[in-house]
Amino acid sequence: MTSQSAVPLxxxxxxxxxxxxxxGEHLDQKFTAVQLVRYFGCLPCQEWLVDLNAVSGTxxxxxxxxxxxxxxxxxxxxxxxxxxxxxxxxxxxxxxAFRQHVEGAAKPLGWGMANPKGAAAYVGxxxxxxxxxxxxxxxxxxxxxxxxxxxxxxxxxxxxTRIGDYPPVPDVLxxxxxxx
Numbered sequence: 001m002t003s004q005s006a007v008p009l010x011x012x013x014x015x016x017x018x019x020x021x022x023x024g025e026h027l028d029q030k031f032t033a034v035q036l037v038r039y040f041g042c043l044p045c046q047e048w049l050v051d052l053n054a055v056s057g058t059x060x061x062x063x064x065x066x067x068x069x070x071x072x073x074x075x076x077x078x079x080x081x082x083x084x085x086x087x088x089x090x091x092x093x094x095x096x097a098f099r100q101h102v103e104g105a106a107k108p109l110g111w112g113m114a115n116p117k118g119a120a121a122y123v124g125x126x127x128x129x130x131x132x133x134x135x136x137x138x139x140x141x142x143x144x145x146x147x148x149x150x151x152x153x154x155x156x157x158x159x160x161t162r163i164g165d166y167p168p169v170p171d172v173l174x175x176x177x178x179x180x
Contacts (some may be wrong), residue, residue: 030063040076041133044164121164147161
């Protein structure tokens with residue numbers, strides 16, 4: 001899916017340790033795949049993030065980077081870095097400002113929260129060794145992935161309609177390859 005939205009390069013986000021950072025500082029490749037996590041403790045979000053991290057080298061071969069942005073929680077992002085070995089940037093956006101610039105990303109899941117496939121996604125992540133973390137106020141957010149160019153324009157997007165509704169990672173790799 002493509003979109004005409006754009007995210008301002010000067011949008012202020014934060015690192016897990018609280019340091020402010022401008023979005024543009026992380027758009028140093030031709031394209032950047034951005035995972036929109038519901039919150040960093042969400043099991044399917046963690047699993048997809050670990051998978052995205054695992055293909056970051058392949059993305060780099062196509063001139064693309066990868067980051068993840070969540071509304072909360074800093075300690076959960078730190079856990080992913082320290083305990084799960086995630087190396088890609090994990091950024092916090094407590095006001096959900098990033099999502100406001102991406103078509104469809106700001107809309108809450110609503111009835112999608114009750115979709116049985118969401119529960120199945122949680123069980124699947126549990127079976128793969130991911131463990132629940134404290135639920136935060138961002139639990140109603142839609143999962144998603146966008147690809148930005150260096151100007152902050154959204155050149156590809158996928159906004160989920162239920163918990164754990166992320167595109168297959170190979171689809172994101174294919175999109176980056178087509179864009180490149």
